[in-house]
Amino acid sequence: KQEVTQIPAALSVPEGENLVLNCSFTDSAIYNLQWFRQDPGKGLTSLLLIQSSQREQTSGRLNASLDKSSGRSTLYIAASQPGDSATYLCAVSRYTAGNMLTFGGGTRLMVKP
Amino acid sequence: SQTIHQWPATLVQPVGSPLSLECTVEGTSNPNLYWYRQAAGRGLQLLFYSVGIGQISSEVPQNLSASRPQDRQFILSSKKLLLSDSGFYLCAWGTGGPEAFFGQGTRLTVV
Numbered sequence: 662k663q664e665v666t667q668i669p670a671a672l673s674v675p676e677g678e679n680l681v682l683n684c685s686f687t688d689s690a691i692y693n694l695q696w697f698r699q700d701p702g703k704g705l706t707s708l709l710l711i712q713s714s715q716r717e718q719t720s721g722r723l724n725a726s727l728d729k730s731s732g733r734s735t736l737y738i739a740a741s742q743p744g745d746s747a748t749y750l751c752a753v754s755r756y757t758a759g760n761m762l763t764f765g766g767g768t769r770l771m772v773k774p
Numbered sequence: 775s776q777t778i779h780q781w782p783a784t785l786v787q788p789v790g791s792p793l794s795l796e797c798t799v800e801g802t803s804n805p806n807l808y809w810y811r812q813a814a815g816r817g818l819q820l821l822f823y824s825v826g827i828g829q830i831s832s833e834v835p836q837n838l839s840a841s842r843p844q845d846r847q848f849i850l851s852s853k854k855l856l857l858s859d860s861g862f863y864l865c866a867w868g869t870g871g872p873e874a875f876f877g878q879g880t881r882l883t884v885v
Contacts, residue, residue: 693872704864705876712872760868764818
């Protein structure tokens, strides 16, 4: 059974810092990995999708990497801003034809002005 | 463009009462549909998924059921709610490709 772990569970940083969020998974036979953002009481917004054949994806100040063999992914946020404050969720997909995701517990990020 | 709608946004229900949460998707046909739950202190967990009308698969045994009466409509139900059913319920859709798209969620509190 796939298990996804995110470290740290919570993180507080001053504005402008670069930061790294970590995600690990126990079964390397994944189809893809997604990073989501969740604001309090809201749904999920997809940030980055890395397919199993890829090693990284970038969008603006966000960069996500994937190392399938070691079961790890990192989300790098450059020059953090207060608007980045949210919970960040990592999820892996188990099948090629579906989107059945297994989620980590999330990292709650607070960026202080 | 595709959109997903969930309602209600919040719901407070007494123990033992029935439940019906609805999710609809617009702008696409034959989507895969999913119900996830986020319980307090726990991560998001897949409850049900559907690849077509009337086709429902359950991921975990529970007090809930799901139905798909129309191509783009997914309903989560319960005949009698338990306190442990409280949580944040998210509907999602996909095309069978790698991406998943989520609704805004329903916050259910069972009292």
